[in-house]
Amino acid sequence: MTTQEILIRARQEAQKPYPSNQVRNKALSEMADALIARTDDILAANAKDCEASSGILSPVMMDRLLLTASRIQGMAQGVRDLIALEDPCGRILNTHVRMDGLAIEKVSVPMGVIAIIYESRPNVTSDAAALAVKAGSAVILRSGRNAWESANAIVKALREGLAKAGISEDRIQLVEDKSHDSAAELMHAKGYVDLLIPRGGAGLIQACVREATVPCIETGTGICHVFVDEDADQDMALSIIENAKTSRPSVCNAEEVLLVHKNILDSFLPKLKDRLENGKHPVELRLDEACRKVIGGKAAGEKDFDTEFLDYILAVGCVENVDAAIAHINTHGTHHSDAIITRSIPNAEAFSRGIDSSCVYVNASTRFTDGGEFGLGCEMGISTQKLHARGPMGLEELCTYKYVIHGNGQIR
Amino acid sequence: MTTQEILIRARQEAQKPYPSNQVRNKALSEMADALIARTDDILAANAKDCEASSGILSPVMMDRLLLTASRIQGMAQGVRDLIALEDPCGRILNTHVRMDGLAIEKVSVPMGVIAIIYESRPNVTSDAAALAVKAGSAVILRSGRNAWESANAIVKALREGLAKAGISEDRIQLVEDKSHDSAAELMHAKGYVDLLIPRGGAGLIQACVREATVPCIETGTGICHVFVDEDADQDMALSIIENAKTSRPSVCNAEEVLLVHKNILDSFLPKLKDRLENGKHPVELRLDEACRKVIGGKAAGEKDFDTEFLDYILAVGCVENVDAAIAHINTHGTHHSDAIITRSIPNAEAFSRGIDSSCVYVNASTRFTDGGEFGLGCEMGISTQKLHARGPMGLEELCTYKYVIHGNGQIR
Numbered sequence: 001m002t003t004q005e006i007l008i009r010a011r012q013e014a015q016k017p018y019p020s021n022q023v024r025n026k027a028l029s030e031m032a033d034a035l036i037a038r039t040d041d042i043l044a045a046n047a048k049d050c051e052a053s054s055g056i057l058s059p060v061m062m063d064r065l066l067l068t069a070s071r072i073q074g075m076a077q078g079v080r081d082l083i084a085l086e087d088p089c090g091r092i093l094n095t096h097v098r099m100d101g102l103a104i105e106k107v108s109v110p111m112g113v114i115a116i117i118y119e120s121r122p123n124v125t126s127d128a129a130a131l132a133v134k135a136g137s138a139v140i141l142r143s144g145r146n147a148w149e150s151a152n153a154i155v156k157a158l159r160e161g162l163a164k165a166g167i168s169e170d171r172i173q174l175v176e177d178k179s180h181d182s183a184a185e186l187m188h189a190k191g192y193v194d195l196l197i198p199r200g201g202a203g204l205i206q207a208c209v210r211e212a213t214v215p216c217i218e219t220g221t222g223i224c225h226v227f228v229d230e231d232a233d234q235d236m237a238l239s240i241i242e243n244a245k246t247s248r249p250s251v252c253n254a255e256e257v258l259l260v261h262k263n264i265l266d267s268f269l270p271k272l273k274d275r276l277e278n279g280k281h282p283v284e285l286r287l288d289e290a291c292r293k294v295i296g297g298k299a300a301g302e303k304d305f306d307t308e309f310l311d312y313i314l315a316v317g318c319v320e321n322v323d324a325a326i327a328h329i330n331t332h333g334t335h336h337s338d339a340i341i342t343r344s345i346p347n348a349e350a351f352s353r354g355i356d357s358s359c360v361y362v363n364a365s366t367r368f369t370d371g372g373e374f375g376l377g378c379e380m381g382i383s384t385q386k387l388h389a390r391g392p393m394g395l396e397e398l399c400t401y402k403y404v405i406h407g408n409g410q411i412r
Numbered sequence: 413m414t415t416q417e418i419l420i421r422a423r424q425e426a427q428k429p430y431p432s433n434q435v436r437n438k439a440l441s442e443m444a445d446a447l448i449a450r451t452d453d454i455l456a457a458n459a460k461d462c463e464a465s466s467g468i469l470s471p472v473m474m475d476r477l478l479l480t481a482s483r484i485q486g487m488a489q490g491v492r493d494l495i496a497l498e499d500p501c502g503r504i505l506n507t508h509v510r511m512d513g514l515a516i517e518k519v520s521v522p523m524g525v526i527a528i529i530y531e532s533r534p535n536v537t538s539d540a541a542a543l544a545v546k547a548g549s550a551v552i553l554r555s556g557r558n559a560w561e562s563a564n565a566i567v568k569a570l571r572e573g574l575a576k577a578g579i580s581e582d583r584i585q586l587v588e589d590k591s592h593d594s595a596a597e598l599m600h601a602k603g604y605v606d607l608l609i610p611r612g613g614a615g616l617i618q619a620c621v622r623e624a625t626v627p628c629i630e631t632g633t634g635i636c637h638v639f640v641d642e643d644a645d646q647d648m649a650l651s652i653i654e655n656a657k658t659s660r661p662s663v664c665n666a667e668e669v670l671l672v673h674k675n676i677l678d679s680f681l682p683k684l685k686d687r688l689e690n691g692k693h694p695v696e697l698r699l700d701e702a703c704r705k706v707i708g709g710k711a712a713g714e715k716d717f718d719t720e721f722l723d724y725i726l727a728v729g730c731v732e733n734v735d736a737a738i739a740h741i742n743t744h745g746t747h748h749s750d751a752i753i754t755r756s757i758p759n760a761e762a763f764s765r766g767i768d769s770s771c772v773y774v775n776a777s778t779r780f781t782d783g784g785e786f787g788l789g790c791e792m793g794i795s796t797q798k799l800h801a802r803g804p805m806g807l808e809e810l811c812t813y814k815y816v817i818h819g820n821g822q823i824r
Contacts, residue, residue, distance in 0.1 A: 407776025
């Protein structure tokens with residue numbers, strides 16, 4: 001099928017009344033069952049993908065591409081977990097009854113058609129499709145090339161699940177055209193795509209933000225900071241920094257830059273060096289001049305304070321005070337997640353007010369920025385923009401609203 | 413000043429902590445006073461604009477451009493009316509305290525920098541600036557050329573008001589470059605503009621939606637429908653249609669298309685013709701074949717069901733039933749405001765569920781789609797898109813949110 005035909009089918013599907021929560025939940029249950037039932041087919045397809053990518057992708061990327069029976073079980077469980085979540089559609093967000101009796105209700109409704117362009121992580125196929133189904137929308141998936149066979153096998157299973165629940169298979173469609181044209185077509189499908197979400201590296205996301213004429217949400221890139229204030233509990237700071245940097249360095253909520261108040265360089269930096277260089281995963285420190293004077297080590301390069309390393313590397317800089325930290329973070333950060341470690345209430349307030357990021361932490365690790373950790377039950381990604389959704393996007397953020405107004409002949 | 417310099421100043425201003433509601437309200441009061449105090453200067457500037465546009469603009473556009481002392485008083489009152497409205501910033505939208513004590517607060521915050529590109533209506537200058545100030549953001553205004561002198565005089569007064577309240581004048585800036593380049597610069601000011609709102613005709617809006625790489629909200633175009641169902645109260649229908657079509661035909665919430673159930677053509681159309689052709693402002697009916705068979709008259713052209721007339725013209729078509737009406741409206745409408753006139757609860761429900769528009773009316777006029785009428789106290793425009801804001805955009809829709817997370821050393 002051409003991408004244009006896929007777009008038309010999705011639009012038609014989205015214009016029908018959306019299925020009840022009960023029917024959507026039934027579909028999720030059937031989709032999860034189908035993933036399990038089709039495990040062998042999915043693994044066979046994935047083996048083709050892995051073979052084709054062998055020697056081309058890095059070991060980390062190969063690991064992301066690889067499926068196992070247990071990973072498929074995890075995907076199925078992820079789909080099933082959505083069933084218990086509250087229906088995001090049909091919530092009355094606001095009610096206003098006018099003096100003349102006109103009753104104005106603001107009610108949440110499905111977005112319509114959601115398109116997801118993503119890279120070669122097969123689990124995104126089922127995650128994104130299931131979220132869209134629960135949110136009442138039709139979804140168009142455009143997988144990365146390296147996971148093409150896996151994505152096809154997964155979508156086949158998911159569509160079987162939809163059919164068993166009596167929902168049109170057009171609610172989940174996979175783009176068949178592997179070329180860049182199909183991604184561009186989705187980005188420009190005005191009137192067909194209500195929301196485009198890119199999931200993947202910075203290159204993909206920026207291309208979507210730059211090119212798309214359909215509404216698009218910028219996700220993911222995280223140059224996250226931790227600022228250790230003058231009077232911080234230094235043991236707490238070390239523990240938070242270690243966690244934010246090393247617990248999972250490849251994700252967007254991992255710390256990339258550490259800023260230290262100038263008055264504690266002598267007391268804090270030696271402990272930091274000791275903790276991070278001798279941990280389970282040694283961290284390479286790249287330090288500015290003031291910090292190097294205290295503990296020596298590698299000098300930070302020009303770009304190190306503007307880089308999402310996604311690796312066991314940490315840029316370390318010295319700042320005058322909390323205001324300088326705020327200014328640095330607002331200039332060099334990506335408006336994702338930033339933390340202050342302090343005992344000062346005024347500084348904590350200045351930081352949480354002044355930092356222009358989706359998530360601002362006081363005395364906690366940046367690693368908590370996640371739909372599950374935030375109690376949303378799931379997430380489609382982390383928005384780093386300000387429009388519509390900011391931070392973890394759960395089911396509510398995949399919905400829009402409309403006003404339904406009941407009268408008995410009112411005129412203006 | 414170059415547009416680039418203006419952008420930098422706005423960004424710097426937006427990165428400072430935003431003023432308290434008290435200070436913003438003081439600024440609004442001073443801005444209103446300054447508009448009154450500068451009435452003579454504003455009228456003189458407006459006279460230059462009107463002279464330059466004389467013979468070029470249509471009478472309707474000339475009337476929109478013209479300022480009088482009483483219109484300036486109206487603008488000042490509009491600014492003052494915002495003072496009483498609740499502060500849209502700093503509202504706690506959600507709170508989630510985890511088992512480990514981590515407290516996650518979702519709190520509304522100013523958008524940052526809002527850019528408005530608009531056409532030659534001088535009152536938009538003060539309306540938009542005042543809304544942005546109340547919403548805690550810095551605003552960059554880019555006026556249409558024909559109102560250039562008026563906009564300059566108005567902004568001068570507004571900035572005097574800011575200064576008197578002790579707020580930086582950079583919170584309200586007017587683009588100085590009259591060329592199209594400056595509009596393009598705003599559309600592409602990634603990192604400087606957090607929200608772009610075009611206000612004006614369809615051409616301007618579509619150019620912004622197509623070109624902008626900064627987040628942009630599509631506003632305004634309204635091909636609004638009224639569907640008269642088989643069992644409608646026909647007197648109510650006539651009164652609503654007359655109101656929706658003739659009370660102010662030049663605005664986006666005016667009716668442009670009437671759909672009539674096929675079973676009531678004979679009983680309803682003669683009354684419609686009588687009511688609309690003989691009213692205070694006679695309406696030209698453009699009818700499809702089925703309707704013409706009953707009352708004769710002008711045949712609808714090919715584009716008449718896809719046109720925002722903004723005039724005393726109404727396209728009239730016949731539909732099979734409520735489902736056909738829904739399908740027609742979702743295909744030919746602009747997702748703005750659409751109404752059903754019916755006594756049937758199932759049809760009312762099918763319509764309000766099935767119509768993919770920001771405002772769906774049952775037995776009331778589409779003309780109510782307006783921030784003031786909806787109880788928002790004000791509005792920046794009517795969004796016809798689904799992301800972030802839909803329908804009338806008030807102060808809340810000019811804000812974003814962030815998560816502020818307080819811990820005592822939590823790690824993940």
